Amino acid sequence: MEKTSKKKGRTVTRRAFLRGLGGGAAGAALATRIRGQSAGQAGASLPPALARKTITFTVNGKIVSLDVEPRDTLLEVLREKLRLTGAKKTCDRGECGGCTVLIDGQAAxxxxxxxxxxxxxxIITVEGLAEGETLHPVQQAYIEKDGYxxxxxxxxxxMSTVALLGRTPSPSPADIKAGLSGNLCRCGxxxxxxxAVAAASQKMRKA
Ligand code: FES
Ligand code: FES
Structure with a gap:
């Protein structure tokens, strides 16, 4: 006797269900093959705007050359291809500043x-600030002032502090507030x- 089940008002026979499964599996296998083929074909026929591109840039003083896709962000390239994980992928949408690096001297x-x-x-990332074993004065000030x-x-x-002190060596409290306004600290x-910023400013002006 044919077993039936009812779901959301539809009646499905067991045989029909199994037949559907077989079709589904075959369909999935076919789709996998087709996807495999079309991926290769798509790569060959991508319009120039979507094709991978080789870029060359400087990261922390080293020249780097690598292939990127148009959808890759600088953060993804730094973290996933260059293993520079200092810049954090926190909000990933321009709201927190955890991913801040210097691009031609500007915080971005x-x-x-x-x-x-x-x-x-x-490009300069936080990994590029120290000189050997000697921390950058800004890093040192964050440690000494419990800035974390x-x-x-x-x-x-x-990184935002380094950019701020680069353009305003002696910032007022208002300058500091404005200069760091693109960065959020969830610990408050x-x-x-x-x-720490004020201390770093003093330290750097004395040096
Ligand atoms: S991760 Fe880039 S702004 Fe938040
Ligand atoms: S120290 Fe800023 S988020 Fe924790």
Missing amino acids: YSCLFPAVRAEGKK QCGYCTPGFI NYVKIHE
């Missing part, structure tokens, strides 16, 4: 920056962070 959200646009640029709690936002804040450690 690397999660919003298309990797193809890095061609010819000079969990530390997840810290690389982004440090802003008072200590601002103290």
Whole structure:
């Protein structure tokens, strides 16, 4: 006797169900083959705007040349291809500043920056600040002033601070607030962070 089941008002026989499964499996196998073929064919016939591109740029003083897709962000290239994981993928949509790096000296959200646009640029990440065993004065100031709690936002804040002190060596409290306004700290450690920026400013002006 044919077994039946009812679901959402539809009656399905067991035989029909199994027949459907067989068709589904065969269909899936066929689809896999077709996808495999079309992926290769698609790669060959992609319009120039969608094709992979080789870009050359400088990261922390080293010249790097690699292939990127138009959809790759600078953050993805730094973290996944170059293994520079200091810049954090936190919101991934330009809201938190965790991914901040310097691009030609300017602080920028690397999660919003298309990797193809890095061609010819000079990128500095938090990994590129120290000289050997000697930390950058900004890094040192963040440590001395307890400018971090969990530390997840810290690389982004440090890069924004380096950019700020590069253009405003002696920032007022308002300058510091404005200069770091693109970075969020979920631990709410802003008072200590601002103290660290002021201390770094002093340290760098004395040096
Ligand atoms: S991860 Fe880029 S702004 Fe948040
Ligand atoms: S120190 Fe934890 S998010 Fe800023």
